[in-house]
Amino acid sequence: MTAHNIRHANTRHADSRHGDASDGAVGGRLSRVDGPAKITGAAKYAFEQQLDGLAHAVMVEATIAAGTVRAIDTRAAETAPGVLLVLTPDTIMEIKGASDWLGNPPTQKTYSPLARTVTYSGQHIAAVVAETFEQAVAAAALVEVSYDETPAIVDLSDPKAGDGIPIDAMTKEWGDAEAAFAAAPLRICAAYNTQREYQAAMEPHGLIARWQGEELTIWEPSQWLDGMARTYAEWFGVPFENVRLVSPYIGGGFGSKALALAHSAVAAASAKMLGRPVKLVLTRPQNFTSYGGRAATRQTVTIGAGRDGKIQSIVHRGVNETAIDGMWVEPLASVTSIMYATPNFSSKQNVVRVNTVVPGAKRAPGENPSAFGIESAIDELAHELGIDPLEMRLINYAEEDPEVNKPWSTRQLREAFAAGAERFGWARRTPKPRSMRDGKQLIGWGVAAGTYPVRRAYGEAVVRILADGSVEVESSSIDMGQGTYTILAQTAAETVGVPADDVVVKLGDSRYPRAGVAGGSRLAGVMTGAVYKAATSALDQLVGLAISDPRSPFHALQANTLVVANGRITAPRGDGPDVSVAELLASVGRDRIEATGDTMPANSTAEDRYKNYTTIATSVPHTEGDYSRHSWCAHFIEVRVDEDFGTVRVSRVVSALDSGRLYNPKLAESQWKGGIIMGIGQALLEEGIVDRRHGRIVNNNLADYLVPTNADIPDIEVISVGIPDLHSSVLGGKGVGELAIVGVAPAIANAVFHATGKRVRDLPITLEKLI
C-alpha cells in the first residue's frame, strides 16, 4: 500500500499565482504529492521489497534469431554453488493459457514462457534460480544450449520479408482517391520510415513473486494491476481474488508495463515450485528483447492538390513489422485520415512478420508514426506549391471529422496554430531553405500538428470521510509519474470541500477498488470521473446526516442550503452553526462515511465490471454517439544544423496543445514536455540497430541506444489552448500523456529541410544523412 497526502509536500512556488487553497482544487498547480518521497529516496519501488527467504532468478536467452533448441545441458549449472532450480521448457511447471488483453480466450491450453522454437534473438529459453543474484548469474552462464538454426527474417527490408499480411480492419476509403489523385494538378508521393524504438524506462522490468498457499502476491511495476492479476490468475488456475499485485511507484512505463510477460510467468512459477519468494529483474540488454518497443514502420503518402493548396486526394499505404508468432498492428493511418479535409481518401496497411519479439505500445502507438508521414508530406506539398506550411494546414483545416463525418467534440487546433505561431514568431520565417543562418549553423523553422483520440472507459473508486475530517481515496490505479496521486487528491478535495492536504490517496494495490489500464492517456479522465462520483456521494451522505440526524447542529435546515468548504460546514448566510467536518461526525456519532462510486452503466453485471477492469474490450470508442473526440497540438520547432558536421540540435520549441480542461496544469505541462523530449529522441537519436547476420539488436544498452540528455533539450514552451470538453470526460479533460509526442518528429524533419534543403524521410536524422 502506498498512500500520499499533501501535508508537508506542497511547497509553494514564487511563480504560483494562487495560494494553497486554489492550487489544491481541480485545475490548480499543486506540485506532485509523491515528489518528496521520490526525491529523498523514501519511495520504495515494487521490487525493492525485502522479503525473508528471497531467492533470485536469472533468465537465459536464445543467441540465435530463428530455429529450434536441440538440447539444453543444465548439469554444470545445477551443481553450481547456491543453485536451487534450473528451469527449461521440460522442467518448468505447467502453466495454463491465459486470455489476451482484449479478453479473447486463450488459443492454447498451456503456455510455455520458455521457448523450444526460437523466433527471435534474446527469447527466454531457460532460467536459473539461486540463493543470491550473483550465484544465479554465474550459473546461468553455465547453461549450455545447442540449436538447429534456420535463416531469420531480420527486418522489413529483408528480401525474405515479403509484402506481409493485409489488415483489412485498417482499410479506410471514401471518394475515389486514385482517380482524384490522377486528376490533381499537383501531386507528391514520398515514403517515410520510422525505426524500431524502445521505451527505455529507467526502471527495468522485473518482479518479486510470493505464494502463500493458493494466494499469490506479485510486486511488479505495472500500468495495469487488474489486467495483470487476471493473467496470473489464469496462468496458475487460481481465482482472480487470490492474486494481489502491488505497484506503488513505476519508474517509467511508456506503454511497456501493462502486461504480465514471459519472465513474469517464470518468476511466479519458480516461486511456486520452490515454495519461496523469488525476485527476477531483467538486465538492461534483456529489456530490449523481453518485450516489444515501437514497431518499425514504412509509409507511402501520396497527395493530390489544387494550385490553391486544397487537398483533393490522399492515398496512404503503410506497413509495420510484427513478430513471427505474435500480432501487433500499429495503426498508421490514424492521423492521416482525420487531420485534413479531403474529399477522397484511401488507406491500406499490411503487417510483416520478422524475427523479433512482438512489438508493443510506446507513447502514442499509431498516431506517432502516422503523424510523421502525413505531417512531413503536407510540408513537402506546401514547399512544392510555395505556400507557407502553416497556411497550408489552415487551407486544409478539417472542420469536422472527415472519416466519420461527425463534428469534433472540441478542436482547438486553429487556436493552437495561432497561439504557437505568435509565441514562436513564425511570421518572421523566411520561406527559402538555407535562408537563415548563424555562422556555421544553418537555422530551420518547422511546424507540425499532432492529435490523439480520447480513449474512455469506466472507473471505480472509494472515498471515505474519516473521523478527523480527512478524506481517503482508494483505487487500484497507478501513478507512473503522470500525477494520479495528485489529481485525485485535488478532485476529492474540491468535491467534498476539504483542503487538498487533508486528502490521502492510496493507489497501486489490486486490493483497492478495481481500475483499468493506465494507457491510451485515459486514466486521468476515467479516475477523476470515478472519484468525483464517489466523493459526491460521500458529500451527499455527510450533508444528509447533517440535516437528518437529530444530534446534528444543522438538524431542521434544508440540505441544499448547507455549504461544505475548506473542511467546515456552514449554513449559507453565516447566521447558523459553523462546525468542522470532524465535529459534525463526532456530534452524530459516526467514525466515517464511505462511498463507492463508479461510472459503469447502471445495468452492468458483475461480469461486465470484471471485463471492464481486466480487459480493454469495453472501452468506449472515441467516435461513439454524436461526436469525434480528440486532443490536438501544434509544434513550432527551431533547429540548428552544423553545415560541416550535419549535427542537428533543437534550439527552440513552442507547442500549443488542446487537452481540454487541465486537472493540474503544472503536471500536464510536465507530461507534454516529456512527450516533446521523447519526440526529439525519436527524431534525432533513437534506433534499434540490428546485426543482419545474427538478427540481433546490438545497441541494447543506454550508452549505445541514445535518448536525449539535458544538453540536447532547449527550453520548451507549452501553451494550453484547451477548453472543457464534457463530451470527452466527466470533468472536461481530454488526453495529455501521449498527445505531445505526436508531431514532434515531423516538425523537426520539416525544420531540418528548411535549414538545409535536405528532406530526411527516414528517422532518426543522424549526422551522416546530412553531410
Add this chain to the structure above:
Amino acid sequence: MRDFSYVRADSIEAARKAAALPGAMLLAGGTTLVDLAKCGVAQPETVVDITHLKGLDTISVDATHATLGALAKMSHVADHAGIKSHFPAVSEALWQAASAQLRNMATVGGNLMQRTRCPYFRDPSNFSACNKREPGSGCSAIGGVTRGHAVLGTSRACIAMYPGDLATALVAFDATVHLGQRVLKVDDFFLQPGDTPEREHDIRAGEMITAIEIPGSAAARRSTYLKVRDRQSYEFAAASAAVGLELETDGRTIRDLRVALGGVATKPWRARAVEEALKGKVLDEDAVRKASGLAMEGAVDHGANHYKIELAPRVVARAILKLGETA
C-alpha cells in the same frame, strides 16, 4: 559476473606485484572494469584496488609541464586551473567525456586503459568471434554493424575504435606515460591492432601507470578539443580533434601545429601529415580545409562508418580555424 578475490594494495610496489599474478587486474574508479565484468568480458580472478594509494592523485602544473597522478579524477583534472590555462585541450577533452557522475569516479590512469565500445567485443555470449577477446577467433564486427568502428589503423583482425578523449589530447602534445621503470610516449604506449589486437598497450606484467606527464608548449596553451557526436553530451565521439596552434609574431603564419584525431582510429591518432602541410603556411580557411583532408590518408571504411572519412577532416579544420580566430 563470477567470484573473484579482492585485494587492497597498501603500496605501489605491492600493487604491481599483486597485479603481476595471472588473472589479476587493477581496480581504479571501476567504471570500465566493473562494466566489462558485467558483460562477461573481464573475468578477473583477483581485483587489486589501488584507489586509496597515497600520492597518486596529485596534479601539478607549471609553464614547462603538467604531471597528472594516475589516480587523479577526470573531473579534478578537467577543472584544474593550471590545466585549463596551460592545456585547454586536455581540460576540454575531459569535460566532454562520459558524464559528470562517471568523471567523478573515473581516474586518468583508468581512462587511458578503457576498452573499445565495439558491441561485438562487449557481448561474448552472443558473438563468440572476437580476436581482441579470443585471439584467432575471428572478427564479428567486419561485415556487421560498423557505424562506430575505426577507419584508420585497422587490420584484417580488428577494426575496433579506441574511444577515449583524453588520450587523443595527450598524443597531440607528446605526453608521456610513467610505468614505474619505463617512460613511454603516449603515442607509443598505444598499439595498432595488426595481427595481435589483444595487445592494446605496451605495458608489461608488473607495470602500472603511475603518472602522465605533458610537456608545456605554446601550442598546448592555445589548444582546443572539438568533439562531434549525435548526442550533445554523454556520448563517445563520432569524430574529434585535439588541436594546438602557435603562430609566428606576424599573427598569421603557422609556427607550430598539433593535430590528433579521436573517434576514427584504432588508437589515439596523431595526424602529422596535416601538421607538416600547414607549418610555415599562412592560416587561411582554404589551406586549412585542404590540409585537413590529409588526416584521412590510408583510411578504409566498412560501410556504415564511411561518414567518418568525410566528417573527421571537417572537425580538424574547424578546430584549427576556431583557434585561429581566438588570437
